[in-house]
Amino acid sequence: MDGVPPRPKQLSCPIRPSWRRRPLLFRLFAHTTSSTDPLIITALPDFIDTVQQRTRAVKFGSLWFVDMGWVARCPCWPTRLADDGETSYRRIVAVFSDGDALLLERIRAGDDRALAAIYDQHAGLVYGLARRVTRDEQVARDVTQEVFTYLWEMPHRIDLSRGSLRTYLAMLAHRRAVDEVRRHEARFRAETASAAPELEDGPETRVVDAATRTWRTKHLAALLGLLPAEQRTAVQLAYYDGLTYVQVAKALGIPEGTAKTRLRAALARLRTLLTDEAREAIS
Amino acid sequence: MNATSSDDETAALLALDALLPSEQADAELRIGMFPADLADVAALLAEGTVTDPPPELRSATLSCAASRRPPGRPVDAVQPCEPALAFDRTVEDLNHLLGTLNDAEWNASAHAEHGRVRDLIAHLVGVERLVLRWLDSDDSVPDLPDHVAATRPVIAELADTNPREIARQWYDEARRVAAAVGTRSRAVVFHDITVSVDQLLAMRTGELWAHAIDICQAVGRTPPQLDPERMATLSTELMADVPLAMAYRGTPVPGRAARFVLTGPAGGTYTVPLSPQTQAADPDVTIITDAASLCRVAVGRLRPDQLEAAIDGDRELGDLVLAGIGALARD
Structure with a gap:
């Protein structure tokens, strides 16, 4: 993953090496009236684009699948677009998820x-x-x-x-x-x-350790690092240790209402950070 | 705290599974599912825990899943009906359709080979007569490999007959076919193909459906759909017939196999050899498509290149297989 800039999780597309020779099907958040019409992409807020070229389209239910062989050359994130790379394709890639x-x-x-x-x-x-x-x-x-x-x-x-x-x-x-x-x-x-006294080490330590494996975990560690310490601790206790907000309050010696507020604020902050990154990714 | 921020708080606690168990159901009832973006945030937190599972857990998990729901059948699968029943129902459907046609519609052009709607039904009169003779194992019936040419004399014979009388004759002949089925596993020579009675009836069901589509398109009506049970019958027979179809088309591929993942209630997952008398090997290509659409290809009412399908693996082989799917169709 060296050289690949960190991206929001939902935009990644892990592809096994053995798939690289095969056509890849990417789900587009798209709708169209027939297989010959241009696709209208409406996956992200304030984002609309039109696909003018494609090789083959498949419809299941209300979803269209577009087979874009060129994506296979750069499956995780196309820092370099293929021969026919156009701005529109760059944007399409920003909104697909894997199949x-x-x-x-x-x-x-x-x-x-x-x-x-x-x-x-x-x-x-x-x-x-x-x-x-x-x-x-x-x-x-x-x-x-x-x-x-x-x-x-x-x-x-x-x-x-x-x-x-x-x-x-x-x-x-x-x-x-x-x-x-x-x-x-x-x-x-x-x-x-x-x-082992895991709470003393803190989930963050393990998160940081694990972050060497993929950019996702690096990305997570970076995002968690942007939270105020009291919010980070609260969310770690709730999510990684499976504590209720009542247990979080007891563990931290704070009122239950404060625990709730910290958990809500932590998720809201993470959501904002993710949204900002998504906007940046397609700009 | 106002109601909205309280709901936001509840949503956050739901996303983290941090509510008390006694509060959870009420919360879900009150605010429904928490917003999708909160689910994304929670899932992002999970990324920090990714760990390689023990290698043996893979096979244990897949076996556990297979023990709870056997592979191969759709989750909402319908049971295929007997081919005889499928044929019977399709005869009734077509008869009903014919009963609604007006004079102009009987004369609408419906088929490139057979001509008008009335001629198409006359063709079917001829087909039913042939099938009756084949079912009776009448050795005097000649091999008539050309399905179209074989019925031309009947079309000529009925050229001056009132179309409703042609329809009545067809229905009577079709009822006689249904009554003459007998032992369904016995072999029957259908034109130049030796098939079981069940295979014959499935092919005939497909043919009647195809001609009902022709008629509806000719008179501007919505093409008919088969019910899921009949569609399941056709798709099941179709999968069993793939090796024969490949051989009949002259493109058998010994030693190779295709995996079909057919979606919809009439679907299922099948690995089929691409040549008769061979066992299904590891598939070289996977074709994922809707079962009903593939059946339309099989009866010649959708071109293979019009089929909305995902092909994974050897694409050339996939195209060859799809081109052969309709080889047994009789028009």
């Missing part, structure tokens, strides 16, 4: 290879998050199995208009992990107390 909708269509059709592909792309996130929240490897395995099995059984429950598949899986994994923590709270807390 989540197509993968979901395949899951609905019973294609277990699509599930394997989704697992390969996102298992690290699901497992890592579950392990971080539950601090129990076996429970993290169980949560991972549950999350992907749920996806396989209930693909129609996923609304991609609310975010990427990765976002959905993170949400689901976190919810399940937190449920596990709360279900077995006494046991988990006891284990935590006798385990």
